[in-house]
Amino acid sequence: MIYTPTFVKEEVLNDLRIALESRHASYMGRKEVFMGKAKFGIFGDGKEVAQIAMAKAFKNGDFRSGYYRDQTFMFAIGELTLEAFFAQLYAHTDVEADPSSAGRCMNSHFSTRSLNEDGSWKNLMEQKNSSSDISPTAGQMPRLVGLAYASKLYRENKDLHQFTQFSNKGNEIAFGTIGNASSAEGLFFESINAAGVLKVPMLMSVWDDGYGISVPNSYQMTKDNVSEVLKGFQREEGSNGYEIIRARGWNYTELIQAYLTAEKVCRDEHVPVLLHVQEVTQPQGHSTSGSHERYKTKERLEWEAAHDCVLQFKKWVIEEGFATEEEIESIEKAAIDRVKQARKNAWDAFVKSMKAEHNEALDLLKRVAKSMPEKAVLVSLANELEKTLNPIRMDAVKAVRKALRELRFDNAPIKSELQNWLTKSLEENKERFSSYLYSESEESAMNIEAITPEYDDNSPMVDGREVMQACFDDILSRDPRVFAIGEDVGRIGDVNQGFAGLQEKHGELRVTDTGIREATIIGQGIGAALRGLRPITEIQYLDYIYYAVQTLADDLACLQYRTKGGQKAPLIIRTRGHRLEGVWHSGSPIGMLLNSLRGIYVLVPRNMTKAAGFYNTMLKSDDPALIIECLNGYRLKEKMPKNIGEITTPLGQPEVIREGSDITVVTYGSMCRIVMDAAEQLSKVGINIEVIDVQSLIPFDIDHSIVESIKKTNRVIFADEDVPGGATAFMMQKVVDEQDAYRWLDSKPVCIAAKEHRPAYASDGDYFSKPNAEDIFDAAYELMSESDPKTFPALY
Numbered sequence: 001m002i003y004t005p006t007f008v009k010e011e012v013l014n015d016l017r018i019a020l021e022s023r024h025a026s027y028m029g030r031k032e033v034f035m036g037k038a039k040f041g042i043f044g045d046g047k048e049v050a051q052i053a054m055a056k057a058f059k060n061g062d063f064r065s066g067y068y069r070d071q072t073f074m075f076a077i078g079e080l081t082l083e084a085f086f087a088q089l090y091a092h093t094d095v096e097a098d099p100s101s102a103g104r105c106m107n108s109h110f111s112t113r114s115l116n117e118d119g120s121w122k123n124l125m126e127q128k129n130s131s132s133d134i135s136p137t138a139g140q141m142p143r144l145v146g147l148a149y150a151s152k153l154y155r156e157n158k159d160l161h162q163f164t165q166f167s168n169k170g171n172e173i174a175f176g177t178i179g180n181a182s183s184a185e186g187l188f189f190e191s192i193n194a195a196g197v198l199k200v201p202m203l204m205s206v207w208d209d210g211y212g213i214s215v216p217n218s219y220q221m222t223k224d225n226v227s228e229v230l231k232g233f234q235r236e237e238g239s240n241g242y243e244i245i246r247a248r249g250w251n252y253t254e255l256i257q258a259y260l261t262a263e264k265v266c267r268d269e270h271v272p273v274l275l276h277v278q279e280v281t282q283p284q285g286h287s288t289s290g291s292h293e294r295y296k297t298k299e300r301l302e303w304e305a306a307h308d309c310v311l312q313f314k315k316w317v318i319e320e321g322f323a324t325e326e327e328i329e330s331i332e333k334a335a336i337d338r339v340k341q342a343r344k345n346a347w348d349a350f351v352k353s354m355k356a357e358h359n360e361a362l363d364l365l366k367r368v369a370k371s372m373p374e375k376a377v378l379v380s381l382a383n384e385l386e387k388t389l390n391p392i393r394m395d396a397v398k399a400v401r402k403a404l405r406e407l408r409f410d411n412a413p414i415k416s417e418l419q420n421w422l423t424k425s426l427e428e429n430k431e432r433f434s435s436y437l438y439s440e441s442e443e444s445a446m447n448i449e450a451i452t453p454e455y456d457d458n459s460p461m462v463d464g465r466e467v468m469q470a471c472f473d474d475i476l477s478r479d480p481r482v483f484a485i486g487e488d489v490g491r492i493g494d495v496n497q498g499f500a501g502l503q504e505k506h507g508e509l510r511v512t513d514t515g516i517r518e519a520t521i522i523g524q525g526i527g528a529a530l531r532g533l534r535p536i537t538e539i540q541y542l543d544y545i546y547y548a549v550q551t552l553a554d555d556l557a558c559l560q561y562r563t564k565g566g567q568k569a570p571l572i573i574r575t576r577g578h579r580l581e582g583v584w585h586s587g588s589p590i591g592m593l594l595n596s597l598r599g600i601y602v603l604v605p606r607n608m609t610k611a612a613g614f615y616n617t618m619l620k621s622d623d624p625a626l627i628i629e630c631l632n633g634y635r636l637k638e639k640m641p642k643n644i645g646e647i648t649t650p651l652g653q654p655e656v657i658r659e660g661s662d663i664t665v666v667t668y669g670s671m672c673r674i675v676m677d678a679a680e681q682l683s684k685v686g687i688n689i690e691v692i693d694v695q696s697l698i699p700f701d702i703d704h705s706i707v708e709s710i711k712k713t714n715r716v717i718f719a720d721e722d723v724p725g726g727a728t729a730f731m732m733q734k735v736v737d738e739q740d741a742y743r744w745l746d747s748k749p750v751c752i753a754a755k756e757h758r759p760a761y762a763s764d765g766d767y768f769s770k771p772n773a774e775d776i777f778d779a780a781y782e783l784m785s786e787s788d789p790k791t792f793p794a795l796y
Contacts, residue, residue, distance in 0.1 A: 016323075020335035049309040057263035063173075065144035071110070073177075114568070138188045144202060201267060205277055208277060281304040444621060463636070606630065653701075664709040665689050667691070667719040710745065
């Protein structure tokens, strides 16, 4: 059914006002950058009319997952003010001024605030929602799949109908936007396919202006046309698929008809829609970094000028009799005045937010310069700071730091005032720029206390996989918001049987198979978690996580940070790693993960009981976590805890799993068994090592317990299966540097890691590629031989 729109004068003229205000905000924003008042600018000019049409289909409870061209849409749904638009351009760090990111993201990166100040959920059905934008092209796509998938779950799982603050029985649409060039990305195609398979209400808009910066469509897409390429996705009688709709970006009536038709199909039938908006223009080019006159022909520029959507909209308004040319001029003048005032309001507020701190520093510098006129540098610092045009926070901090250098030999009272100012300023700026990497709510994972396993005489010894199965069964039974997805997770209960029988017991909506598509498995989880659900998304083997690292790093890991606590996605990523067999099933790229995923807790349990405790901990919290189970631990025997559904493993608390007095060995995961084997061998030659399982790498030993062991042993070995300089280097920095363990070391710290290459296949390949018990023995023996060669003579 094609929707036929009707037009009311008041609504039409209001749409024109929004389009004009947005266009002039783009023009003025660009000028602010060139005037030096902002660092960079990227704008949505040329897409105003299409986004106004999209906004007409957008309802309370719906979600957007878009990119940095959607300012007009955000204006039209009432979730962005002109003042907030300019505040983000200036990087105003007040969340009231820039609710999207509190100055942390460059301009045109939009989001709405899903959380109250205490980190609890708002009622998302009482507002229009936008997930937080990221810059990497197509990076918004995996998350979009999850936002739409949540509607499917809320509709089809009746146990979720009670959560009315998140959904009205799955009636919500996930709206996606992307540029034509970015639709050439693999994440776009993977996401389009996943949404079609899942049959979810995803309305995907492609803004097609014919270019990707300077590169035309002929270099981007087969047939120069994304909707032509995707024709095979068009649904037909008796099959799933997409509704594919095309509209021209300068045609107001055509666009409204297209969006309202798409909305009806998407919302009512849960059918994904691709809406290809063609003949879009970009009047100012890609961004403030360059002009499109450099790469567009004269004919193309002339065509764009004639088909500018705002110009065409004005013509239509006059032709249809909604306003005269004079009335439109009046509307445009008012729009320009409104944008100018908003720009002034935003700039004045931005300057005012820093003025008191700046003036306080300047006053201190003037006073110290006056009291010590012989120090010409102090006078110069005060004068330079006073003359700084448009000063920002770092200007005062730099000046005070340099002043304190000059005062390093002085004890004047003014020096302590400068020191106090600097301490206070650095602390305040830490909150402005470095807070909310992790949850700061009462539900933070760091607030979950340990509950230890309980056993009795009847507690059976079982395979590790059975511990996981019992844990997941209890989790699924107690919380309807939890679901698990991944390759082979459903029907066969995952490749290692942790979910065996649980799909049959809890249903396919709760324990679900997916295709081979790691990035969108993660995205499915992120989007669902953004809408109040508690997903466990499985990456079958740790080696395969590379497919999803960009989504994890650029989207999930920095979500709380880039919204300054405005959004959260407490996703659990389940995987299995470390040693098993060969190049692609024995990976332990922990250093790569630690350096990429700050903002996600990285947990490395040594057995399945510890893993079960981590799942329970994280499901009590509102933080995301990556839990890496030991790949070779599923058939090792463990005692089944009586309280499997209650045990919690605390984060950041290492466990001493063997006491010793000679050397401290710090390790984790599958290496714990290797090191314990070596410990027994070492004990036979009189060397007694203390073995510490760190349990979690992020966070790492929050109470600095490892250094207490080193104070006793005066020697330390860091051991794992990553490449040299990987996670062993991370642990050494944490202990030797942060914990000052070097003060108690009598020998150099030793790192034992795998070889630099991927592990070779079979038992010999494992033995000669990864650390083994004999490697640990030899390294520990050599440390003891160094200090007591008589008792421990050289072995080789």
